[in-house]
Amino acid sequence: MPRARVVLLHGIRTSATMWRNQLVPLEAAGVEVHAVDLPAHGARIGERFSVEAAFEAVDAALNPEPPPTGERGDAPGVPRLLVGLSLGGYVAIEFAATHPGRLDGLVAASCSTRPRGAALHGYQRLAAAIRRLPDRGRGLNDAMARVFLSKAAVQDVVAGGVALDVMADAVGAVGAFDLEASLGRIDVPIWFVNGRYDHFRLEEKRMLRAAPGSRLVVIPGATHLVSLVRPAEFTAAVLGAVAELERRAAVRRADARRDATAPLAAGRDAAA
Template sequence: MNRPTGSRAAPRARIVLVHGIRTSATMWRRQLAALGAHGLDVVAVDLPGHGARIGGAFSVDEAMTIIDEALNPTDAPTEHTATPRLLVGLSLGGYLAIEFAARHPDRLDGLVAASCGTLPRGPALDAYRTIAAAIARLPDRGRWLNDTIAETFLGRESAADIIAGGVALDVMDPALTAVGELDPRGALARVQVPIWFVNGRLDHFRLQERTLLQAASDARLVIVPGATHLVSLTRPDDFTAIVLGAVAELDRRAAARRRATAEPRRIGAARA
């Protein structure tokens, strides 16, 4: 896991960042720095078969365990136990974040699901898997193509962030197969925390964003102008601002719950 260094004082929120397919925790470098500077306890994880775990098998269940351990660390200081927990996932990480929120409604307080506005099934998924299989048959398994596309469309700095943790060239088919077995729409109906859907206006994975939005009971959709699929990299400051806004909303809700809990006690004390 990657996290910025800082004090052990109780943070305003604990944030876990979950990367997209083939990338790693290093893609969140700018968010780690910016959110950490706001006094937030922020950590980026490597999914199975990615980053520090390259070479391992991908599985949804292991991904759930990795996310939970980051959101709810057993060694957290006592003063951190009431800290709001925000899960942020992009693309593959977004689908997994939705699944985690549905499976473990009491293990987080808010969810940012970015760049996952298409149901991962049917012809679109089949086409993606076919392209991935063709790329994997290249002599270098597609590494040159991956790096060139990243630098062309993201710029040298963002491309370096993606590549720094390694490129998981062998994980495409197992990860796509596993995600294709998920039911994001059904999962969203079970999510009990507020959701922020975040998509770049130029993202090609926005096909069913309204369908997914309507499946959730407490959600809002944020469209980032000029951003492509990797919205946190193409518009890092805008993305960070959205996460900070989510933290502020979780703070307001937590304060409202504390007031609602304290009011009956205050009234009871006054009558006594």
């Protein structure tokens, strides 16, 4: 049995291939790992982005088989950890808030700023301007990737294709989320993982207050694409979350065994 089932959600315009530096070490650590292409990205690049379709993909990866009898799906068996970065992080938070019992832990990376207000509108206007470029922004996308990422990381970002037409749909959908309210409804452990120099960590403390008991991991030297800039450190943060979920699953198994044996013990005591 694997230690955990981990589902990885990529950032906007990239695809599941951005996680290639996490797949091998996570699998080597005994984790069952699935990198998902969100709608309008990667293998699904011809589709329109929608939150509903994204949720369907996430749930299918987290819960590939009908759960056995129990309140928490396959718990206390294999823990399910959802990991999302940037767009994937916002989708992961909203999924966790609206699908109780479908996961056991959440890593929300590079998404510690509410997507709203002037910043959101400015981002939307910039995205619209970029889309009007002759190449719809592909050259600018690749140039920025080369500035901030290693050559290998750039290949990981573009290997699954670049979703040039997704910005309006995805940013508009995320802008409708009430991030703080969603965080307050989540009933599983949350880890916020941010690069030290990520411009999306401006409201980090606000997010921590919205999710009491959540933990913060700041990775030194990393920028927004933290899993690509510092892949080993990011993988270590995910494995730390896996270890905590394993510990919690072991406690639940012990509790289940105790509950199962309690009637037998009571019967023996009565007979004596």
